[in-house]
Amino acid sequence: MEVKTSLLDNMIGVGDMVLLEPLTEDSFIENLRNRFDHNEIYTYIGSVVISMNPYRSLPIFTPEKVEEYRNRNFYELSPHIYALADEAYRSLRDQDKDQCILITGESGAGKTEASKLVMSYVAAVCGKGQEVNKVKEQLLQSNPVLEAFGNAKTVRNDNSSRFGKYMDIEFDFKGDPVGGVISNYLLEKSRVVKQPRGERNFHIFYQLLSGASDDTLRKLKLDRDFSKYNYLSLDSANVNGLDDAANFRTVRNAMQIVGFMEDEVQSVLELVAAVLKLGNIEFKPESRSNGYDESRVKDKNDLKEMCELLGIEQSVLERAFSYRTVEAKLEKVSTTLNVSQAYYARDALAKNLYSRLFSWLVTRINESIKAQSKTRHKVMGVLDIYGFEIFEDNSFEQFIINYCNEKLQQIFIELTLREEQEEYIREDIEWTNIEYFNNAVICDLIENNQNGILAMLDEECLRPGTVTDITFLDKLNTVCAEHQHFESRLSKNSKFLTDHSLPHSCFRIQHYAGKVLYRVEGFMDKNNDLLYRDLSQAMYKANHKLIKQLFPEGNPAKVNLKRPPTAGFQFKHSVGTLMRNLQTKNPNYIRCVKPNDKKAPRIFTDSLVRHQVAYLGLMENVRVRRAGYAYRQAYEPCLERYKMLCKQTWPHWKGPTREGVEVLMADLQVSTEEFAYGNSKIFIRNPRTLFSLEEKRRGCLENLAALIQKIYRGWKCRTHFLLLKRSQVVVAAWYRRYAQQKKYTQIKSATIMVQSYSRGWKARKILRELKHQKRCEEAATTIAAYWHGTQARRELRRLKEEARNKHAVSVIWAGWQGTKARRELKRLKKEARRRHAVAVIWAYWLGLKVRREYRKFFRANAGRKIYSFIMQRLMQKYFLGLKRDLPSMSPIGGSWPTRPYRFLDTAHTELRSIFHHWRCKKYRSRFTDERKAVFEEKLQASEIFKDKKALYPSSVGQPFRGDYLEISKNPKYQKLSSAMDEKVLLADVVNKINRANGKGTARIFLLTKNNFVLADQKTGQVKASVPLPDLASISVSTQNDGFFALKLKEGSAGATKGDFLLSSEHLIEIITKLRRTGATAVNHDHLDIDISDEFLVQFKQDKVCVKFVQGAPKNGNGASCKRKNNRLLEVSVPSTA
Ligand SMILES: Nc1ncnc2c1ncn2[C@@H]1O[C@H](COP(=O)(O)OP(=O)(O)OP(=O)(O)O)[C@@H](O)[C@H]1O
C-alpha cells in the first residue's frame, strides 16, 4: 500500500514560505537559515524553488532520490529541485505544455549546477533506447565544452559562467528527447585581454597548457608555462579543486561525443593558441616626419608564429597594426595608428576572435544536437543566466546584465500573477486585485526606443563629432533627469546635487532589486565594439577555414559601409526574443541563493542572504502568492490528511471528497472567511488556519497511536494468554498419558511374568511327552535302517555281478571293433603311402626338369648351394611345423605329427622319443611323494602282472586306495582298529574260501608293515594274524579272476592252520602291496609270485590242487569255486569273449 505523504510531514521550519507566520524579512531569513543548518537547501514559495548553495556534495542527488521523486506530486515530498523538474517534465509530457525553467541568482549561487541537476533528472526519467541515449549524452556533454570556453574563475565563483545560456530541449510525443537548441548571450569578452585581480581568463587557456600533450603544444607553438603569456593572469592560475589537465581530457572527450571532427577540434585549439600569441605582440613607437608617432611591432617572433598558425601573411597583419583605412563613400583614407591605438586594435582583435569562436562553438553544437525530424516538438527551455550584479565598480556589462534581470523579473511577476489568476478562474474563486510593484517602468527607462538609456547610448555612438563617455552621461542627464528611477549628480533633478555617494562620472538606477551605481567609462567603447576593418580583412585573407568563417565582413567583395549593430542593440534584441519565447511557455522558477562569500560549506551570512532575498524579490514573491489564499490543496489529499479530526469522516468517508471536506470544515468550526471551496481544491486564506489544522492532526495522531498501541498490546497479551492456556492443556495431557503408560507397563510386565511361568510348566510337560514319542520313533527307524541296509547290500552284490558280466561282453566287443579298425587303418595307410609316393616322384621329376633347364646358368657349386638352401628351408619348415603341431603334454598321449620327408625318418623318431622322455620328466617332476609311491606301486603291479594275468588290464585305470574300509574312521571297526598297533596299509573285505565246499566267507583283510590280518567282518574279531616273514609265496591264476593263495613257510607259527585261499576284487592291489611290504619286512628282494592256472594249497595236513578252468560266459556272476574231490578245487572263470 502506498503511504501518502505531504510536504507538511517532518518539516524543518516551513517547507513552503507561503505558510510562514508571521511573514517578515527576519522570519523569512530565519526559516532559510534553520533549514540550511539542517541540510535542507530547498524551500518553496508556492511553486517557486529557492535553492541555497551548500558548497559541498550532499547525498540528495542519488539515483534513489530520482526514483523517490519520480511521478510524485509537487507538494507530496519535502522540497527538492527534482520535484520541480518532475512537475515540469510531466506537464510537458502528459499535458503537452511547453515548459521553461528560469534559474536566477547571483554569481556563485548555483545556477549552472541547478540547470545540470534538472537536465540530469530529466535524462534519468525520460525514455531509454540507443538513439535517445545518444541524444541525451550529446545534450549533457555540450555542458563541459561550453563551460571550458565560457566559464572562468572569478572572486565569487571558481566556475563562473561568463555568458548567458538558454537551452531548448526538444521532446517527441512520448516524452523522449530528440534534440536541442542553445542560445548564448553576451560573453564577457573583455576577460580575454584583462582579468580583475584574483581572477583568471577562460578555463580553456589553462586547460590547454596543462592538459595537451607535448606534441600538440609543439604543433600549436605553445610552451607549457602560463607566465609566458601576457593575457593569462598569474596570481590565480591554479585553482584549488580544479584539475585543468583532467578537465582538458574531459572537454576533448565531450567534443568528440557531441560530434566535432578531429580537424575541427584542431582548428579550435589553433584559434585559442592564436589568441595567446596575439597577447604577446608588443608595439614600439616610430617617429614619422609629420611629427606623429607610428606603431611598429617590437618582436616579430610571436607575430610570425601566430601568422603561421592561422595561415595569415605576416606583412598584412603587421600593416593592419600600423595603419587604419577609413572608407567614406568612394574615398579611402589611410591613417597611421599610434602605439596605444595599436594595443587597442590588438585587444579588440583578440576579444573578437575569441567571442566569435565561442559563438561558432554554440552554432556547431546546435548543428549536432538539432532534432532530426521537422514535426512539432514539445520544448523544455532551461535558462541559466547571470544574476543581478551589484559591484563596487559597475560598468557596461553590469548594466546589460541587470537590464536582463529586470526583464526576467518582469516576466516573472507577470507570469506568476497570471498563473495565480488563472487558477482562481479555473477553481471558480473570486479574484481580488493584488497590489505589487511592477518594474515595467525601469525596463522602460533602459529600453525605450526614444529616450531609453540604450537608445541614447547608440545615438551617441553614431553621432558624428567628438563623442565620449562624458557626453553620453550629459545626454542621460538631460533626457532621463525626470525619471523616478534614474539618479545622477549632474542631472537637472536638484535632489542629487549634494549626494556625495554619487560621483560625477556615474549614474545610478533604482532597480527592483536595489540601487546600482554605474561608471560611464568604457560604455561607448564597449557598445561600439569596434574592430578596424583592416584587421577583419586581414583575418578574412587567412588561409584557415575557421578564421575565414568567423570574419565574413572582411570579404572585400561584400564591403558594407554601414556600421555593425552596437552591443547594446544586439543584446536588447536578443533579450526581446528571449522574453517573447519565455512568455509562450509555462514557467518554473529556481531562485538560487548564495549563503556566504567564502565559497565555504555550513556558513550562513545573514546580511548576504538578506541582500539576495531583497533583490531577487522573494518577499514580493511570497506576498503575491499569499495575496489571495496562502494555501491550497486538492480535496482528496486534504480529506485523507485531516479525516481523523471528524467522526463522520473517520475512518472512511463514503461520499464525494468535496462533501467530505465540507463536513470536516463544518465540524471543525473553521471560520468561513478563512477558506473557500474551489472546483477541485480547497483554498485556505491564512497559514495560521492550516497550522491549527496540522496541530489538531498531530494531537489526533498521538491519540490514534495510543489507541493502536492499546489495541495491539491487548491483542498481544490475549494471544499470549491463549497460548499459555493451550500449552497448559497440552502439558497436562502429556503428563496423564505418561502416568497411565507407566502403570500400564507395570501391570503388563507382571502379567507377562505369570504367563511365562505357566507356559514354561506346560512346555516342559509337552517336551517330556515329545521326547518319549521321538525315542520310540527313532528305535523303529534304526531297525528299519538295518533291514534296509541288509537288503541294499544284497542288491549291491547282485548288481556288481551283473556289471562284471556286462563288462566282459563289452571288452570282447571292443576287441572285435579294434581288429576291424586296425585292418581299415592299414588299408588307408597303404593308400596314403601310394599317393605320397606318386607326389614325391612327380616332385622329383619336376625338380629334375628344372635342374636340367637351369644347369647351364649356374656354376658348378650352384647346385650345392641350392641344395643346402633347400635343406635349410626344409629343416626350418619342419621344425616350425613341429613346434606348431606339438602333441599334448600328457605322457600317455600317443599322437605325433607325421614325418614330412623320408630323409628325416631317424631324426623324427629320435625327436619323438626325446619329446616323450621330456614330457614324462615334466610330468614326474610334478609328483608329490604320495603320488610317486602310488605310481611305483602301479609300476610294480605292471612288472608282476602285465601280460601274465588277464585281470591286470582292468586294474590299470583303478586307483590303489589302500584303506577301502576307512578302518580308523568307521566306528564299526573301532575295536579292530584299536587292536592294530601299526599303521594299516590296506583294509578290504575278501572272501575266505572254505576247502570243504569251495564257498567264500567274508573276512576283513588288513595289511600292516609287518603283518597281514584276517578278521571277522561283522564282529571285527581277529581270526588270524600272520607276520609277513612267514609268507613264503603267493599263487594266482592267469585268468580274469580274483582268487589268490597265500602260502606260508613251513614250520612257521601261522602255518599250523595252513595256507589261505582268498578272493578279492582288488587282487592286483593286494598282491602288489603284499609283495612290496613283504619284501621290506623280510628284507629280501622279492616274494615269490606264482602265476599259473593250477597250484597247490596246503590246508592243514592236506595239499589241495586249485585248478582254473574257462567257463561259459555268465551274466552277472564272477568266478565260482567248487570242490570236485578231496584233492581238487575247481574254479570256473567265465570267459570274456
Ligand atoms: N547543489 C549543489 N551542491 C553542491 N555544490 C554546489 C551546488 N550548487 C552549487 N554548488 C557549488 O557552487 C559552485 C558555484 O555554482 P555555479 O557555478 O552553479 O554558480 P552560478 O550560479 O552558475 O554562478 P555564475 O553566475 O557565476 O555562473 C559550484 O562550482 C559548486 O562548487
Ligand SMILES: [Mg+2]
Ligand atoms: Mg554559472
